[in-house]
Structures are given as structure tokens and as C-alpha cells.
Amino acid sequence: MWQPILFCLFAAGFFGFSGYRFLRLYRLAKTQTGKAPARFNRIPERLIQTFINVIGQKAVLQKPGIGILHTLIFWGFLIITIGTMEQFVSTLIPGFNFEFLGQPTYVSLLFIQDLFTSFVLLAVLGALYRRIVLKPKHLGQSSDAFWVLAFTGSLMVSIFLMNASHLLATAPWYELAMPMSRRVAGVMGLLNLGTDAYETMAIIFKWIHMTLVMGFAAYIPTSKHLHIVAAGPNTFLMNLDRAKPMSTINFEDESITQYGAAKNTDLSWKDALDYFSCTECGRCQELCPAWNTEKPLSPKKLILDLKHQLFDKKSGEPIIGKEVTEDVIWACTSCRACEVACPVFIEHTDKIFDIRRNLVMMESKFPAEVQSVFKNMETNGTPWAFAAAERANWAQGLEIKTLAENPQYDVLLWVGCAGSYDERNKKVMKAFVNILNKSSVKFAILGTEETCTGDSARRIGNEYLFQTLAKINVENLNRYNVKRIVTACPHCFNTIKNEYKDFGGNYEVFHHSEFISKLLSEGKLNPTKSQPATVTYHDSCYLGRWNNVYDQPRDSIAKLPGIKMAEMKHNRDQSMCCGAGGGRMWMEETIGRRVNVVRTEEGLETGAQVIASACPFCMTMITDGVKTKEKTDSVKVLDIAELVSDSLTN
Amino acid sequence: MNIYVCIKQVPDTETKIKLSPDSTGIDTTGIKWIVSPYDEFAIEEALRLKEKNAGSLVTVIAAGPARVVEALRTALAMGADNAIHVEIAETADNFFTAKSLAAALKKEAKVDIVYFGKEAIDDGAGQTAQLTAALMDLPCVTVALNVEYSADKIKAKREVEGGAFEMIEATLPVVIAAQKGMNEPRYASLPNIMKAKKKEVKAYKESDLGVSSADQKIKLKNFQLPPPKQPGKKVEGDAATAAKALVQLLHTEAKVI
Numbered sequence: 001m002w003q004p005i006l007f008c009l010f011a012a013g014f015f016g017f018s019g020y021r022f023l024r025l026y027r028l029a030k031t032q033t034g035k036a037p038a039r040f041n042r043i044p045e046r047l048i049q050t051f052i053n054v055i056g057q058k059a060v061l062q063k064p065g066i067g068i069l070h071t072l073i074f075w076g077f078l079i080i081t082i083g084t085m086e087q088f089v090s091t092l093i094p095g096f097n098f099e100f101l102g103q104p105t106y107v108s109l110l111f112i113q114d115l116f117t118s119f120v121l122l123a124v125l126g127a128l129y130r131r132i133v134l135k136p137k138h139l140g141q142s143s144d145a146f147w148v149l150a151f152t153g154s155l156m157v158s159i160f161l162m163n164a165s166h167l168l169a170t171a172p173w174y175e176l177a178m179p180m181s182r183r184v185a186g187v188m189g190l191l192n193l194g195t196d197a198y199e200t201m202a203i204i205f206k207w208i209h210m211t212l213v214m215g216f217a218a219y220i221p222t223s224k225h226l227h228i229v230a231a232g233p234n235t236f237l238m239n240l241d242r243a244k245p246m247s248t249i250n251f252e253d254e255s256i257t258q259y260g261a262a263k264n265t266d267l268s269w270k271d272a273l274d275y276f277s278c279t280e281c282g283r284c285q286e287l288c289p290a291w292n293t294e295k296p297l298s299p300k301k302l303i304l305d306l307k308h309q310l311f312d313k314k315s316g317e318p319i320i321g322k323e324v325t326e327d328v329i330w331a332c333t334s335c336r337a338c339e340v341a342c343p344v345f346i347e348h349t350d351k352i353f354d355i356r357r358n359l360v361m362m363e364s365k366f367p368a369e370v371q372s373v374f375k376n377m378e379t380n381g382t383p384w385a386f387a388a389a390e391r392a393n394w395a396q397g398l399e400i401k402t403l404a405e406n407p408q409y410d411v412l413l414w415v416g417c418a419g420s421y422d423e424r425n426k427k428v429m430k431a432f433v434n435i436l437n438k439s440s441v442k443f444a445i446l447g448t449e450e451t452c453t454g455d456s457a458r459r460i461g462n463e464y465l466f467q468t469l470a471k472i473n474v475e476n477l478n479r480y481n482v483k484r485i486v487t488a489c490p491h492c493f494n495t496i497k498n499e500y501k502d503f504g505g506n507y508e509v510f511h512h513s514e515f516i517s518k519l520l521s522e523g524k525l526n527p528t529k530s531q532p533a534t535v536t537y538h539d540s541c542y543l544g545r546w547n548n549v550y551d552q553p554r555d556s557i558a559k560l561p562g563i564k565m566a567e568m569k570h571n572r573d574q575s576m577c578c579g580a581g582g583g584r585m586w587m588e589e590t591i592g593r594r595v596n597v598v599r600t601e602e603g604l605e606t607g608a609q610v611i612a613s614a615c616p617f618c619m620t621m622i623t624d625g626v627k628t629k630e631k632t633d634s635v636k637v638l639d640i641a642e643l644v645s646d647s648l649t650n
Numbered sequence: 651m652n653i654y655v656c657i658k659q660v661p662d663t664e665t666k667i668k669l670s671p672d673s674t675g676i677d678t679t680g681i682k683w684i685v686s687p688y689d690e691f692a693i694e695e696a697l698r699l700k701e702k703n704a705g706s707l708v709t710v711i712a713a714g715p716a717r718v719v720e721a722l723r724t725a726l727a728m729g730a731d732n733a734i735h736v737e738i739a740e741t742a743d744n745f746f747t748a749k750s751l752a753a754a755l756k757k758e759a760k761v762d763i764v765y766f767g768k769e770a771i772d773d774g775a776g777q778t779a780q781l782t783a784a785l786m787d788l789p790c791v792t793v794a795l796n797v798e799y800s801a802d803k804i805k806a807k808r809e810v811e812g813g814a815f816e817m818i819e820a821t822l823p824v825v826i827a828a829q830k831g832m833n834e835p836r837y838a839s840l841p842n843i844m845k846a847k848k849k850e851v852k853a854y855k856e857s858d859l860g861v862s863s864a865d866q867k868i869k870l871k872n873f874q875l876p877p878p879k880q881p882g883k884k885v886e887g888d889a890a891t892a893a894k895a896l897v898q899l900l901h902t903e904a905k906v907i
């Protein structure tokens with residue numbers, strides 16, 4: 001009789017405390033005033049993704065080793081919870097069990113539970129080995145992690161001891177369904193304590209197990225183990241598409257007086273859910289180009305710092321402080337490696353962009369060298385110091401028509417600032433024009449009516465300047481009724497394709513790598529000239545991770561005669577940024593090693609004679625990297641358009 | 651304190667200048683206009699002074715055609731409190747401009763400091779500050795790098811020829827013309843940009859100020875672009891012959907020795 005009473009007292013105490021702590025988290029999330037992205041749409045897709053990634057553990061398994069261990073622990077947790085439920089109910093109602101489901105079902109249930117209890121135990125040992133012996137750098141030291149593993153391991157041990165005692169005391173009919181517990185019983189039986197003693201032990205271990213379960217429940221809310229509650233909903237609310245336009249601020253709305261996030265509370269409840277979901281696995285940090293070159297930014301630490309601000313009731317104070325410094329915020333290249341690697345779909349860049357927006361628009365605080373970039377964009381519509389009137393000078397003598405001349409054309413060539421003004425990238429533009437001409441594509445340009453897309457301004461946090469430029473461009477494009485656009489710049493590509501929609505710009509937009517790949521497969525280009533060389537392709541973040549264009553540039557290069565391909569250590573989703581994204585192109589890099597040099601080293605390691613890029617910023621950064629490594633004589637940096645153009649003979 | 655900043659709107663530094671058809675000036679079509687960079691130092695200095703002296707007001711004044719109101723808005727967005735537009739012709743010379751500015755300033759109740767940039771980057775004349783000071787009978791410190799302010803006077807470090815500096819003291823009210831290096835001008839915050847859009851700009855016509863085109867002293871007759879840059883020449887040969895050839899070239903072609 002004491003058992004149900006004691007259970008009620010325990011449950012009330014522990015679960016009550018746990019519930020209170022969860023309620024507190026909910027309240028904290030509700031103090032967030034920022035606007036969360038609209039994610040309660042496309043429910044069937046969301047349910048499927050949640051199933052694949054939670055039950056199926058897809059994102060976790062991106063890293064196979066620890067992924068498998070985690071999957072075993074997670075599945076074990078689900079299966080064993082059924083047994084724990086049975087245990088709870090049978091404590092309240094003595095004699096209760098799931099036998100009423102039918103003997104075959106009950107036996108299978110017991111068998112699977114028994115099996116998974118040992119799997120979980122093994123996985124916990126594996127995880128401890130990883131943390132204590134292997135110590136991967138990105139994991140860091142965390143006592144919380146050891147507590148969680150200790151809890152989980154003890155739970156399994158107590159289950160085995162309880163089951164074994166039970167088997168020894170009662171020798172039930174389903175004994176054979178628990179082979180693992182029987183082995184433990186075999187050992188415990190050697191003690192020969194007698195049925196009564198084993199029965200008492202079964203009760204003691206049951207209580208130990210139940211107390212551990214309840215204690216764990218109370219421990220979870222402030223632990224990284226909170227992810228078992230938060231990660232599911234966070235996965236459901238993930239960004240379903242690869243492309244992710246930045247949120248658009250409505251400057252007409254006079255009720256908005258705070259632009260971006262000055263305080264943690266200026267971020268949204270979804271951001272809080274992100275913090276709650278973080279498992280501290282360090283996958284984000286492991287791939288972060290800033291972290292890997294000794295900058296003070298770690299995406300993992302950023303999430304945890306923001307979480308602590310919230311927990312320590314400091315969310316009403318400025319975000320920028322001792323932990324989250326301005327250097328942390330400016331170090332981000334917005335490469336999105338962190339987001340793509342994160343197993344629980346945390347979105348780091350949104351927070352960084354919001355914090356930047358406050359710094360730039362509210363406080364006018366940004367690296368000093370950026371001011372002239374903003375001014376150039378404001379007056380001449382280009383980050384470089386050139387006149388708007390000279391934008392089309394690169395095309396002199398190429399007989400390219402502008403839309404103002406009202407030509408017949410199939411596709412608008414969006415040149416971009418780099419293609420218009422930067423000497424190296426003008427050559428790329430000319431190579432691409434050669435490709436278009438050779439394949440008889442009818443194209444035209446906007447000429448001096450084109451202006452900067454505003455990508456850099458937006459990523460740096462100057463949403464106002466971005467919108468000014470975006471509106472000019474959309475107005476021009478729509479006035480000429482432009483339908484199809486091709487551009488050699490992944491930043492222009494991403495902005496026009498994914499971000500101009502909010503300003504009424506809807507176009508079919510191609511990156512030149514997609515366009516060239518299409519021309520090649522349609523047989524409109526005939527690359528016959530052999531260029532014997534090994535080529536390694538460097539992924540541009542805004543092409544790859546932001547838009548999932550990985551195959552087209554590779555396919556195009558692979559089709560060229562004489563060329564062999566080699567991949568860098570980090571490629572595709574795990575590729576390393578050149579260091580220029582997120583407006584970093586325009587900032588000095590004064591802390592740590594240079595991102596572009598580290599990435600260039602990866603390229604050089606492949607032994608390739610050509611590092612191919614498909615982005616003007618990457619071109620600049622990798623070219624600089626090759627110069628720094630004094631390899632200009634043996635290694636060339638070429639845009640894919642140049643590689644293709646050079647292999648055309650007719 | 652009552653702080654004033656006189657600014658000029660000039661073509662953007664990247665502009666490729668074209669002449670007007672009759673060669674009496676430049677062709678302004680398609681030009682992007684900016685606040686002359688030296689004037690930005692002046693605005694910044696004024697704003698910093700205001701921030702240190704509670705209750706101060708910064709008023710910016712620009713003389714020129716309607717388009718210069720844009721420059722005034724830029725200054726308002728940086729944080730200036732008021733703006734005055736003195737509407738005079740595009741072609742006004744330094745004296746006409748200075749006389750108009752002085753007249754506008756004289757209409758103000760109290761003037762403590764008037765800032766200018768040391769020169770405008772378009773004509774580079776560097777006269778308007780001094781002329782305005784003379785017309786108002788005020789002391790004037792030009793090419794000022796660093797200014798210390800006290801209740802009734804200033805102490806300024808100014809650049810003089812040959813890379814030297816001099817310290818000058820002057821009593822208020824005073825005219826100060828800013829040199830590059832005085833400060834780092836700020837970037838306008840968005841709330842200030844929004845506020846600036848709605849602020850009223852006071853406007854004076856020539857007749858309000860008692861000035862007219864008769865005050866124009868300079869008439870431009872024949873404007874010319876500088877000759878295009880010649881490509882560089884490489885002097886070949888060993889040191890001795892190269893030196894000889896170089897001296898020859900400097901003498902006969904460049905005519906500098």
C-alpha cells in the first residue's frame with residue numbers, strides 16, 4: 001500500500017518541479033518580442049520532415065559514427081519509455097501490465113526493450129569513450145554532458161538489475177523474452193540470496209529507476225538535454241527550402257521603432273526555441289570558417305551565450321557585451337555551414353543579421369572601412385569607388401545591346417558590380433559573353449540602368465540601403481518586363497531570385513553555372529580544345545549552401561576535354577567559405593589566420609593546377625590566397641566561364 | 651551654444667566631368683551629388699560640440715539651387731537640428747555665396763561658431779569661409795585640425811605650409827574651416843534619417859537677403875578639361891645611361907629641370 005502513496009508524493013514533487021521549470025522556459029520564450037518567421041504552413045511537408053529527422057534521425061546521421069550511437073539511444077529511449085509507463089502504472093495499480101495486449105505482443109515488447117537497454121548502455125559507453133578518450137575539438141568540455149550520460153547509463157543499469165532481481169524472484173513465464181536480463185540474473189543468482197531477498201531487491205531497483213527518471217525530468221529544463229523536448233518542434237518549424245530570403249523590414253510601418261535586435265528580447269520566440277534545442281554537439285563550430293581561423297565567433301557559443309542571457313534574466317540588456325562582442329558579430333561570413341550542419345535546424349545567421357541590423361541602422365556601429373562602401377553604394381550604386389555612368393564601360397566594343405535600345409532578347413545578362421568594375425572579373429564577364437555568343441543566345445544588358453543588388457548592404461545589416469537599391473532594380477526590370485535573367489554572381493543570383501519577390505520582382509533567374517551546364521547538355525556548345533589540367537572546384541556559399549547548386553558547375557567542368565577533377569577536403573555542404581560573404585568582402589581581417597588563405601591551402605593540397613570558382617568574390621579571395629602562398633606560377637584561379645570559353649574553338 | 655555649419659553640395663568624387671556646350675561651366679546632367687567631404691568634417695565637429703554642450707543647436711546652411719536641399723537632409727540625418735536653404739544660382743561665385751551666407755547668418759539671433767570645410771572639392775577655391783568671416787567681421791581659423799573649446803574662446807591647431815602646425819586662439823563668435831583628420835564623420839542612423847525626411851528646411855530667396863547677381867565677381871568664359879594623362883615611359887639601359895636619358899627627358903619633355 002505504501003508504494004502508490006509514495007509514488008504519488010514523488011511524482012507530484014519531481015514532475016511538479018520539472019513542470020514548473022518548463023513553464024518558466026515557456027514564459028521566457030514569450031518575453032521575446034521579435035517577429036518569428038511564418039512557419040505554420042505546408043503542414044504535410046513539415047510532418048514528413050519531422051518524421052524523417054526525428055524518428056529517422058536523418059540530420060543526426062549526417063555524421064555516421066556518433067549518429068548511430070545517438071540513434072540507438074534515441075530509439076532506446078522511445079521503446080524503454082513504454083516500459084517506464086508500465087512501471088509507473090503498475091506502481092499505482094499493483095498487478096498492472098501490458099499483457100492484455102496479447103502474449104505475442106507482450107513478449108515482443110519485452111524482448112525489444114531488453115535488447116535496446118543493452119544497446120543504449122553500449123552507446124553510452126561509446127559516447128563516454130568519445131568524450132574522454134577521443135575528445136573531438138569541436139565538442140568542448142561539458143559537465144552537463146557527463147551528467148546526461150551518467151543519468152542515461154544509470155537508468156539502463158537499474159533496469160537490468162531490477163529485471164534480473166525480478167526474474168530471480170518470480171521466474172515469470174516470459175523469462176525467455178529477456179535474454180540480456182537473464183544473463184545479469186545468471187550472475188546475480190550466484191549470490192544465492194533467496195526469493196524474498198530478490199523480490200525486495202527488485203522493488204529497490206525499481207524505485208531507484210523511477211527516481212532517476214523523475215530526477216532526470218527535473219534536471220532537463222536547464223540542461224542541453226532540453227533538446228529532447230525542443231528539437232522536435234524546432235524540426236517541425238524548420239526552414240523547408242534551401243533558399244532562405246532575409247526578412248524584409250517594412251520601413252513604412254511607423255509603429256516599428258527598433259530595427260534589428262539590440263536586446264535578446266528583440267529576437268523572436270523561435271530564436272528562443274533554437275537556444276532550447278541546441279544539443280551542444282559542436283557540428284556548427286567544427287565547420288565555421290571564422291572559428292577555424294581563430295576569430296572570436298563560434299556559432300555554438302553564440303547560441304549558448306544567447307541562451308544564457310535569456311536564462312539569467314539578462315534578455316532586457318544589450319546583447320553586445322562581454323560574451324557576444326562586436327567582433328563576434330562581424331566575424332560571420334554568413335556562409336551558413338553552421339545551419340546546414342546543425343542536426344536540430346538552428347538558424348544562426350538570422351540572429352547575427354538581426355544583431356547587425358541594430359548595430360548598423362540604430363547605432364551606426366560597424367567596421368570603419370565599411371562606411372565608404374555604403375557611401376559608394378548610395379551615390380554610385382556600387383561598393384567600389386566608380387561612377388555609375390561608367391558601369392557599362394566593360395562592354396565597349398562587344399556590341400552588346402542595352403534594354404533601352406529595345407533589342408530582341410531571350411535573357412537579360414545581369415552583370416553585377418564585380419563584372420562591371422573589377423578588372424579580373426571583367427575578364428570573366430567577357431568569357432561568359434563569348435559563351436553566349438558562341439551558343440547564339442540572344443541577350444541584352446541594362447547598362448547604366450543596372451545598379452548594385454544590395455546584397456552586401458543587406459548582409460552587413462543596412463536593410464534601408466538594400467531596399468533603396470532593390471526598389472530601383474525591380475522598378476527597372478519590371479518597366480522592361482524582364483522575364484529571364486542570367487548572372488555570373490551568386491550574390492546577385494541569390495538576391496534577385498530569392499529576395500526581390502518581396503519588392504514585386506518575380507523572374508526566372510539562372511546562375512551562369514546553371515546556364516552553361518544547360519547549354520552544354522543541349523549541345524549548343526562544342527568544347528573541343530583540350531586543356532590538360534587537374535581542376536578543383538571551390539563552392540561559393542551563396543550558390544551551394546544557400547541555393548543548392550553543386551552539380552552544375554562540376555558537371556560543366558567535367559565535360560571539358562583534358563580536364564581531371566579533384567575535390568577539396570571540404571566540399572559541397574561542408575565546403576569552406578572563401579571569407580568574403582556576409583559583407584566580409586569589404587572588411588579588414590585583423591584577427592587570426594586569413595580565411596581565404598586557409599581555404600586556398602585546401603585547394604593547393606589537391607595538387608590541382610587550376611582552382612575553379614563561380615563567384616567574383618571567391619575569385620578575388622582565392623586569387624589573393626594563391627598570391628599569399630606564392631603559387632601564382634603553378635596554380636591558376638579561373639572562373640568556370642573562362643574554363644569553358646577557353647575550350648571552345650569555333 | 652548656437653552652432654552653424656555652412657556646407658556645399660558638389661559632384662561625387664567619381665564623376666567624370668563633362669563641359670557644358672558653351673564651355674562656361676560643367677554639364678550637370680547625370681551627376682550624383684554629395685556633401686563636400688571637408689564639410690562632413692565640419693558637420694561632425696559641430697555635432698560633437700553639441701553633444702558635449704547640452705541645449706546647443708546645430709543649424710546647417712547651404713547656398714545653391716533647389717538640389718542642395720538634399721545635402722541639407724544628409725546633414726540633418728547625421729544629427730543637425732535645423733536647416734536653411736539660401737537659394738542662389740548654380741553659377742554663384744565665392745563672393746556671392748559668402749555674401750548670401752553672411753546675410754543669412756546675420757538674420758539669426760545669436761551665432762557662436764560657424765563651421766565650414768576648408769574648401770569644396772569641386773572648385774577647390776578655399777575662400778568662402780574667410781570671405782564670410784570678413785563680411786561678418788568675425789575671426790577665422792582655416793585648415794583647423796583640432797579645436798579645444800572653452801566658454802568664450804577656442805584654441806585651434808591648424809596646418810600651415812611645409813607640414814608644420816600652429817596654434818591659434820580666438821574669441822567667440824568664430825569661423826572655423828575644417829581640415830581632413832579633424833574627426834571621422836559618422837554614418838547617419840536610420841531613426842535620424844527618418845526624422846530628417848520630415849524636418850522643415852527654412853528657405854531664403856536672394857531678395858530676402860539683399861543679394862543679387864550683381865554681387866557676382868567672377869564670370870567663367872572658357873572652361874577646359876585637363877589634358878588626358880600620358881602613358882608612363884620606361885627608361886631603359888644600365889644605370890648610367892638610364893640616368894642620362896632620364897635627365898634629358900625631364901628637361902626636354904617634362905620641362906621640370
Ligand code: SF4
Binds near residue numbers: 331334348349
Ligand atoms: S554562417 Fe558561417 S561564418 Fe557565420 S557562424 Fe555560421 S559557419 Fe560561422
Ligand code: SF4
Binds near residue numbers: 281282342
Ligand atoms: S547549434 Fe546545432 S550544430 Fe551547433 S552545437 Fe547546437 S545543436 Fe549542435
